[in-house]
Amino acid sequence: MATRAIAIEDVKTGEVTQAVYEHPFVVRLCHWVNAVSLFVMMGSGFQIFRAFPSFGAKIPQKDLLDWPKSLALGGWLGGALQWHLTFVWIYIATGLVYLGYQIFSGNYKQVFFVRRDLPGVWPMVRHYFFFGAKPLTKEAYNPLQKHAYTSAIGLGVLSALTGLAIWKPVQFSWLAWMMGGFHLARLWHFLIMWAMLVFVFGHLVMVLLHGWNNFVSMWTGWKKDPEYDSE
Amino acid sequence: MKSRTDSRKFKTMSRRELLKLTPVLALGAFAIPQLQKPLLKGGLAFSDWASARLFRSGHLAPTFADSDLTSFEKFPINGYDVDDPGVDFDKWTLTVSGAVQKPGDYTLAQVQALAKVTQNTRHVCVEGWDVIGRFGGARLSDFLKMVGADPTARFVSVQCADDYYESLDMATAMHPQSLLCYEMYGQPLTREHGAPLRLSIPTKIGYKQAKYVTDLKVSHVLEKVGYWEDQGYSEFYGL
Numbered sequence: 001m002a003t004r005a006i007a008i009e010d011v012k013t014g015e016v017t018q019a020v021y022e023h024p025f026v027v028r029l030c031h032w033v034n035a036v037s038l039f040v041m042m043g044s045g046f047q048i049f050r051a052f053p054s055f056g057a058k059i060p061q062k063d064l065l066d067w068p069k070s071l072a073l074g075g076w077l078g079g080a081l082q083w084h085l086t087f088v089w090i091y092i093a094t095g096l097v098y099l100g101y102q103i104f105s106g107n108y109k110q111v112f113f114v115r116r117d118l119p120g121v122w123p124m125v126r127h128y129f130f131f132g133a134k135p136l137t138k139e140a141y142n143p144l145q146k147h148a149y150t151s152a153i154g155l156g157v158l159s160a161l162t163g164l165a166i167w168k169p170v171q172f173s174w175l176a177w178m179m180g181g182f183h184l185a186r187l188w189h190f191l192i193m194w195a196m197l198v199f200v201f202g203h204l205v206m207v208l209l210h211g212w213n214n215f216v217s218m219w220t221g222w223k224k225d226p227e228y229d230s231e
Numbered sequence: 232m233k234s235r236t237d238s239r240k241f242k243t244m245s246r247r248e249l250l251k252l253t254p255v256l257a258l259g260a261f262a263i264p265q266l267q268k269p270l271l272k273g274g275l276a277f278s279d280w281a282s283a284r285l286f287r288s289g290h291l292a293p294t295f296a297d298s299d300l301t302s303f304e305k306f307p308i309n310g311y312d313v314d315d316p317g318v319d320f321d322k323w324t325l326t327v328s329g330a331v332q333k334p335g336d337y338t339l340a341q342v343q344a345l346a347k348v349t350q351n352t353r354h355v356c357v358e359g360w361d362v363i364g365r366f367g368g369a370r371l372s373d374f375l376k377m378v379g380a381d382p383t384a385r386f387v388s389v390q391c392a393d394d395y396y397e398s399l400d401m402a403t404a405m406h407p408q409s410l411l412c413y414e415m416y417g418q419p420l421t422r423e424h425g426a427p428l429r430l431s432i433p434t435k436i437g438y439k440q441a442k443y444v445t446d447l448k449v450s451h452v453l454e455k456v457g458y459w460e461d462q463g464y465s466e467f468y469g470l
Binding site: 006007008009010011012019025028029032033036040048049051052054057058059061077078079081082083085086087088089090168169170171173177182183186216219220221222 | 236238241244245248251254273282290301304305307353355358359361434459465469470
């Protein structure tokens with residue numbers, strides 16, 4: 001899709017740099033609100049998990065792990081539930097605004113992983129993990145990036161659905177049933193959170209690797225000196 | 232063709248785009264100690280409102296086959312104070328008060344004279360574990376009809392022998408699976424499980440299902456919600 005691009009002439013040196021408008025306002029807003037929500041949801045989720053850190057029976061209880069209290073939010077189960085049940089609404093509202101915007105504006109094409117992106121995944125993996133040459137791209141996101149973002153959005157939807165099944169296993173009994181019952185829904189919710197955490201980790205590493213201009217673009221929308229030719 | 236601009240204009244443009252994101256800072260309110268408590272209270276209240284809206288009187292909680300039951304020995308005993316508050320079964324009555332036509336003391340035999348319901352339902356604890364148990368008792372709705380409860384009343388609250396207290400919204404109290412439970416696994420309730428009478432509400436979280444019930448009050452206004460709710464847990468917590 002056509003990305004807005006401009007040439008910037010430095011007022012002092014006359015040097016010309018390119019810049020593209022990569023991230024529309026709604027996307028940036030949702031991104032940062034979601035970053036906060038995700039932090040709160042995971043932190044409070046860990047504290048909730050501490051109340052019963054198991055996926056087995058209550059009697060006898062076999063703890064899966066002893067998650068440190070210092071890496072949890074809310075202080076106690078009731079407090080953590082307050083955080084979780086408050087931010088879940090912000091999390092879901094942000095998700096709906098984001099998805100609605102992407103679909104109706106057509107901007108989803110920038111992110112959404114489709115079949116023709118498939119051949120481009122392996123060269124990117126080779127570049128990042130096995131010192132392969134950097135493949136040329138003409139889009140804001142390379143195929144591997146699209147794959148990662150599309151997966152993350154999918155995980156976001158699944159986290160909300162599994163959460164709903166745990167919160168309302170009676171009213172949404174069909175949802176819990178699809179997940180194999182309340183018991184398993186709780187496990188899926190937990191595993192999806194870890195998958196999301198893997199994404200967040202990879203995402204942060206990539207942000208560090210790709211420098212200042214890339215980071216700034218998520219705040220202003222404009223990316224100076226893009227690594228690709230937009231036209 | 233690309234449009235051109237100079238670096239000064241680009242800076243202004245970028246700054247304007249950045250400033251558009253200031254609404255994100257509103258989330259910082261959650262980090263201010265004085266605001267945090269009321270905000271989280273509001274968030275929880277909103278969740279409870281949504282919970283009440285999602286509740287459907289005609290929607291039944293899933294029931295399970297006998298082979299799915301958690302064995303009686305593995306059904307946890309969660310007491311807030313003592314496992315046995317020393318109820319004298321011979322003297323025990325259920326004291327009914329509030330917006331009812333026939334207040335007074337009711338015996339266990341009067342509760343047991345109502346149609347008996349036995350159901351295998353899931354008991355979910357707020358901590359995260361769940362068990363499937365077999366519960367027998369009278370429909371709370373039948374009992375409320377018997378005592379002539381005001382159908383326009385909004386709450387049913389109970390007081391327990393161990394000082395625990397709880398309350399239910401009227402819609403949940405009238406739900407066909409809400410029981411005044413006097414049997415578990417086909418046997419009279421044991422003391423640890425709340426003998427002689429407890430609540431079994433498969434559409435609610437565990438802490439709502441009070442044990443050793445001694446008093447029942449029907450009311451339009453709630454004086455106190457429940458032991459855990461008053462510590463900061465969800466008030467409605469419907470499943």
